[in-house]
Amino acid sequence: MSEGPILSVEALHKYFPVRNVWKRRVGWLRAVDGVSFDVRRGEILGVVGESGCGKSTLGKTLMGIQAATSGRVVFEGHDIAGLKPHQSRKYREHLQYCYQDPGASLDPRWTIRASLHEPLVVHTTLPAAEREARVREILAAVGLPETHLDLYPHEISGGQQRRVGLARILTLKPSVVILDEPTSGLDVSVQATILNLFLDLQRAFGLTYLFISHDLSVVRLVCDRVAVMYLGRIVEIGETEQIFSAPRHPYTQSLLAAIPRIGGARVTDSFALEGEPPSPTNLPSGCRFRTRCPRASTICASEDPALTGDVAQHQAACHFPD
Numbered sequence: 001m002s003e004g005p006i007l008s009v010e011a012l013h014k015y016f017p018v019r020n021v022w023k024r025r026v027g028w029l030r031a032v033d034g035v036s037f038d039v040r041r042g043e044i045l046g047v048v049g050e051s052g053c054g055k056s057t058l059g060k061t062l063m064g065i066q067a068a069t070s071g072r073v074v075f076e077g078h079d080i081a082g083l084k085p086h087q088s089r090k091y092r093e094h095l096q097y098c099y100q101d102p103g104a105s106l107d108p109r110w111t112i113r114a115s116l117h118e119p120l121v122v123h124t125t126l127p128a129a130e131r132e133a134r135v136r137e138i139l140a141a142v143g144l145p146e147t148h149l150d151l152y153p154h155e156i157s158g159g160q161q162r163r164v165g166l167a168r169i170l171t172l173k174p175s176v177v178i179l180d181e182p183t184s185g186l187d188v189s190v191q192a193t194i195l196n197l198f199l200d201l202q203r204a205f206g207l208t209y210l211f212i213s214h215d216l217s218v219v220r221l222v223c224d225r226v227a228v229m230y231l232g233r234i235v236e237i238g239e240t241e242q243i244f245s246a247p248r249h250p251y252t253q254s255l256l257a258a259i260p261r262i263g264g265a266r267v268t269d270s271f272a273l274e275g276e277p278p279s280p281t282n283l284p285s286g287c288r289f290r291t292r293c294p295r296a297s298t299i300c301a302s303e304d305p306a307l308t309g310d311v312a313q314h315q316a317a318c319h320f321p322d
C-alpha cells in the first residue's frame with residue numbers, strides 16, 4: 001500500500017517585518033526561509049537546530065497560529081497555508097500544536113476540567129455529558145487521576161501540566177501533533193516517562209508527530225527521521241540512524257560533536273561550532289552556513305546549495321557534503 005504523505009510542506013516562508021522607531025519597515029527577519037518536507041503517516045519526524053533557527057515559527061506557521069508569508073502546507077489533501085483562520089478551522093482540527101511552554105496554553109484562572117472542555121466547546125457540538133466522558137477518557141490516557149479535574153494549573157507539577165496540555169489537544173482526535181520542545185524543563189526521570197507516554201499515545205491514537213527539540217539524545221531515541229534546521233532552512237534531512245551515524249552536512253556534524261559522551265568514540269571528529277549564527281535579518285550571500293564553516297570556499301559565497309541526495313533516505317544542502 002503506498003499512501004501519500006499526511007502533511008506536505010512546499011517552499012514555506014515566514015518573514016517578520018523589522019521596523020525602526022517610527023514604525024517604518026526597514027527590512028525582514030527571515031525566520032522560515034524556504035522549507036520543504038513531507039511527513040509520512042505514523043512517523044515521528046524530529047526538527048532540530050540551535051535556538052532561534054526557526055523551529056517554533058515553523059510549527060506555528062504550519063498550525064496557522066501565524067500566517068505564512070508564502071508557500072504551501074497540504075494537510076490531508078487540502079492546502080491550508082493560504083486559508084483564513086475561519087476557513088481552515090475544520091481542516092486544522094486534526095492538526096494540533098503543543099506549546100513549548102505548557103503553562104502558556106493553560107489559563108491560570110481555569111480548572112483543569114474547564115481547560116479540557118474548552119476545545120470541545122469551540123470545535124464540536126457535543127452535549128455536556130459526552131464532553132465530560134471524552135475528557136475523562138483522555139485524562140486517563142495521559143495518566144492523570146480524575147481528582148486533578150478540579151485543580152488549577154499552579155496546583156500541579158510541570159510534568160503534569162505537560163500531560164494536561166497534551167490531553168487538551170487529544171480531545172480533538174488529531175492525526176498530526178506538533179510537539180514543541182516537549183521535554184524541555186523536565187528532569188530526566190520525568191522526561192523518560194513523558195517520552196514513553198508519547199509513544200503509548202502514538203500507538204493508541206494512531207498519531208503522527210512533528211517533534212521539535214534541541215535535545216539530540218532525545219531525538220535519536222524517539223524519531224524515525226530528523227530534519228536539521230539552520231537559520232530558517234533545512235540543511236539536512238534523513239533517517240535518524242543515517243543522520244547520527246553518517247551526517248553529511250558540516251553543521252550537523254558540529255551539532256553532533258557537541259553532544260557530551262560518556263566513554264565511546266565520537267561519531268565524527270569534526271570541529272565544534274563556535275560563535276553565534278548570523279542575524280536572520282542580514283543573511284550572508286550564498287550558503288548561509290559559510291561564515292562558520294571550515295569547508296567554505298568561493299562557490300559557497302556565490303551559490304546557495306539546494307538539498308541533494310536520496311529524497312527517501314538522506315539529503316544535505318552543501319557544496320562539499322561528506
Ligand SMILES: Nc1ncnc2c1ncn2[C@@H]1O[C@H](COP(=O)(O)OP(=O)(O)OP(=O)(O)O)[C@@H](O)[C@H]1O
Binds near residue numbers: 050057
Ligand atoms: N512574532 C515574532 N515577531 C518577530 N520575530 C519573531 C517572532 N517570533 C519569532 N521571531 C524571530 O524568529 C526567529 C526564529 O524564532 P523561533 O522562536 O522560531 O526559534 P526556535 O528555533 O524555536 O528557538 P528556541 O530553540 O529558542 O525555541 C528568531 O530570530 C526570533 O527572534
Ligand SMILES: [Mg+2]
Binds near residue numbers: 056
Ligand atoms: Mg522554539
